Amino acid sequence: MSILVLAEHHDGQLAGATAHVVAAAKAIGGDIDVLVAGENVGAVAEAAAKLDGVSKVRVADHAVYAHQLAEPMGALLVELAGDYRHVLAAASTTGKNVLPRVAALKDVSQLSEIVEVVDADTFKRPIYAGNAIATVQSADSLKVITVRSTGFDAVGEGNSAAIESVDTVVENRQSAFVKQELAQSDRPELAAAKVVISGGRGMGSGENFKLLDGIADKLGAAIGASRAAVDAGFVPNDMQVGQTGKIVAPELYIAVGISGAIQHLAGMKDSKVIVAINKDEEAPIFQVADYGLVGDLFEILPELESKL
Amino acid sequence: MKVLVAVKRVIDYNVKIRVKADHSDVDLTNVKMAMNPFCEIAVEEAVRLKERGVATEVVAVTIGPKAAQEQLRTALALGADRAIHVETEERVESLAAAKLLAKVVEEEQPGLVILGKQAIDTDNNQTGQMLAALAGLPQGTFASEVVVEGDKLQVTREIDGGLQTVSLSLPAIVTTDLRLNEPRYAKLPDIMKAKKKPLDVKSPADLGVEVTSKLTLLKVESPAERKGGIKVGSVDELVDKLKNEAKVI
Ligand SMILES: Cc1cc2nc3c(=O)[nH]c(=O)nc-3n(C[C@H](O)[C@H](O)[C@H](O)COP(=O)(O)OP(=O)(O)OC[C@H]3O[C@@H](n4cnc5c(N)ncnc54)[C@H](O)[C@@H]3O)c2cc1C
Ligand SMILES: Nc1ncnc2c1ncn2[C@@H]1O[C@H](COP(=O)(O)O)[C@@H](O)[C@H]1O
Numbered sequence: 318m319s320i321l322v323l324a325e326h327h328d329g330q331l332a333g334a335t336a337h338v339v340a341a342a343k344a345i346g347g348d349i350d351v352l353v354a355g356e357n358v359g360a361v362a363e364a365a366a367k368l369d370g371v372s373k374v375r376v377a378d379h380a381v382y383a384h385q386l387a388e389p390m391g392a393l394l395v396e397l398a399g400d401y402r403h404v405l406a407a408a409s410t411t412g413k414n415v416l417p418r419v420a421a422l423k424d425v426s427q428l429s430e431i432v433e434v435v436d437a438d439t440f441k442r443p444i445y446a447g448n449a450i451a452t453v454q455s456a457d458s459l460k461v462i463t464v465r466s467t468g469f470d471a472v473g474e475g476n477s478a479a480i481e482s483v484d485t486v487v488e489n490r491q492s493a494f495v496k497q498e499l500a501q502s503d504r505p506e507l508a509a510a511k512v513v514i515s516g517g518r519g520m521g522s523g524e525n526f527k528l529l530d531g532i533a534d535k536l537g538a539a540i541g542a543s544r545a546a547v548d549a550g551f552v553p554n555d556m557q558v559g560q561t562g563k564i565v566a567p568e569l570y571i572a573v574g575i576s577g578a579i580q581h582l583a584g585m586k587d588s589k590v591i592v593a594i595n596k597d598e599e600a601p602i603f604q605v606a607d608y609g610l611v612g613d614l615f616e617i618l619p620e621l622e623s624k625l
Numbered sequence: 626m627k628v629l630v631a632v633k634r635v636i637d638y639n640v641k642i643r644v645k646a647d648h649s650d651v652d653l654t655n656v657k658m659a660m661n662p663f664c665e666i667a668v669e670e671a672v673r674l675k676e677r678g679v680a681t682e683v684v685a686v687t688i689g690p691k692a693a694q695e696q697l698r699t700a701l702a703l704g705a706d707r708a709i710h711v712e713t714e715e716r717v718e719s720l721a722a723a724k725l726l727a728k729v730v731e732e733e734q735p736g737l738v739i740l741g742k743q744a745i746d747t748d749n750n751q752t753g754q755m756l757a758a759l760a761g762l763p764q765g766t767f768a769s770e771v772v773v774e775g776d777k778l779q780v781t782r783e784i785d786g787g788l789q790t791v792s793l794s795l796p797a798i799v800t801t802d803l804r805l806n807e808p809r810y811a812k813l814p815d816i817m818k819a820k821k822k823p824l825d826v827k828s829p830a831d832l833g834v835e836v837t838s839k840l841t842l843l844k845v846e847s848p849a850e851r852k853g854g855i856k857v858g859s860v861d862e863l864v865d866k867l868k869n870e871a872k873v874i
Binding site: 327384386387388391409410411413414415416417418419420421422424425426427428429430439443444445446447448449450451452453454455456457490491492493494495496497498499500512536544547548553554555560561563568569579580586589590591592598603604605606607608609610611617620621624625 | 636638641642644651718719720723742743745746747748749750751752753754755756757758759762763764766767769779782783784785786787788789790791792793794797802803804838839840841842843844845846847848851853854855856857859860861863864866867871873874
């Protein structure tokens with residue numbers, strides 16, 4: 318029984334999520350191959366070969382896989398899937414974009430965003446914005462699965478797996494990359510940060526998000542946001558935490574001016590410690606907060622920064 | 626250009642769900658149901674394309690029980706021209722939904738199909754991508770902007786790091802993200818008019834698709850509850866608790 322893990326990578330670097338997906342693969346059990354597909358991804362392959370538990374890294378390095386567009390990536394995985402019983406990817410926007418195409422073309426269901434492996438056929442996954450956890454068993458001969466990173470601790474990096482190239486080159490006449498606008502930040506990645514401080518509609522403006530900067534600097538935190546803050550244009554979409562944004566589970570999550578709608582909670586309620594700062598003492602966020610502070614964020618944030 | 630929109634009947638997004646006592650599933654008896662919010666965005670986008678003269682006809686389709694016709698009537702009230710109901714009382718997994726939709730696409734030959742990116746009940750985020758694969762069409766998922774330019778479609782996608790724009794050949798499949806548009810509300814006269822718009826009913830058998838799935842739902846549980854915390858009285862107390870009690874800073 319072997320497992321194929323699709324590596325997640327950006328800007329020529331292996332993304333942290335891959336080590337969590339490999340951990341899920343280890344929980345399933347069997348030989349684990351990692352597929353690195355993209356253009357000029359030699360360094361990514363080398364990083365993937367270091368991940369504990371990986372037997373082999375397979376590298377498809379070709380212009381057609383640049384930007385990891387769904388159509389060629391799906392076609393490549395369909396070509397390779399025959400050798401495997403499980404195909405896994407991170408539940409990232411890349412994994413979510415590509416894997417259902419593979420499942421459909423192999424005529425199998427997909428299990429989305431698993432958080433636990435019960436056995437090689439049985440998995441747990443959140444449904445209804447995480448308000449219920451389903452245990453699902455698949456009788457399909459091939460399991461196509463996306464993995465929620467927060468459900469699995471990353472594997473270590475003491476390995477040196479073999480690297481081999483994959484010559485399969487597929488055609489793509491249907492889609493083309495036009496451009497990308499990626500948010501630049503020196504802060505840790507939201508999904509990987511040990512501390513996250515998020516602002517909501519209560520922040521009032523994008524300008525006011527600067528009040529979070531000093532605190533984030535002191536705590537080495539990533540900055541997130543509620544949907545309302547993103548919709549209002551305060552901050553870009555990649556900062557959204559929640560059911561339909563990023564799922565985070567840091568050691569410490571600080572929610573500022575966020576009411577605590579179920580869709581927001583879905584993205585952060587597995588954090589170890591939750592702090593809520595809100596002027597409305599009835600705000601639902603306080604029901605999940607370990608430490609709640611009722612008051613005006615415009616007074617509290619500067620004081621907090623100075624006292625850290 | 627004909628635009629096909631897939632809409633799903635789901636629990637209203639404001640409702641707090643309950644797990645059944647026997648853990649067989651979520652309890653949906655007497656629960657308020659509605660159109661999946663991402664599908665509302667899909668319908669809105671299709672209607673705007675028609676208002677801009679890009680689309681000539683908007684066809685709404687749903688797969689589900691008899692009651693799902695309510696959501697089709699909502700789509701008609703919002704501006705869809707006609708509707709197709711693939712009626713089944715069975716649980717329809719994304720793969721089966723995609724197969725049924727692929728058959729509808731084959732029959733209807735739309736220039737564009739718009740779906741939600743995710744149904745908020747199963748949180749699957751699969752059907753649009755599966756439909757694209759089965760129909761052999763390109764996909765623009767998690768769209769926050771859609772522009773038709775001749776025989777091409779430019780789709781701006783919300784991705785983890787920011788925004789990505791792709792160009793797709795038409796026909797194509799699009800799935801909607803939250804910021805694609807802000808859906809309108811149906812007006813009373815339009816709700817009345819919607820009752821007279823055509824609504825076709827088919828069965829999965831009519832489309833030659835089996836709805837069975839190889840997935841078994843073994844159990845549904847409530848997630849671990851967080852135990853309620855405390856309110857602190859001051860910033861000093863908060864910092865002290867984080868340092869000395871929780872030990873996270
Ligand atoms: C399909 C769907 C998907 C969704 N997905 C997501 C998602 O992924 N993530 C997400 O976050 N939301 C999501 N939402 C939206 C969600 O339902 C809420 O609307 C949203 O989370 C509210 O954001 P908020 O808490 O910032 O705003 P509000 O609910 O408006 O809350 C603002 C809070 O700020 C407080 N406040 C105001 N001023 C101050 C002040 N000066 N000092 C202190 N406190 C102050 C107020 O008391 C209030 O509690 C989704 C909704 C739908 C329908
Ligand atoms: N039973 C259904 N009927 C119509 N459309 C559906 C159905 N199931 C899924 N869809 C479409 O696919 C989208 C994504 O659903 P899912 O992949 O199940 O999360 C939804 O927003 C709908 O547009």
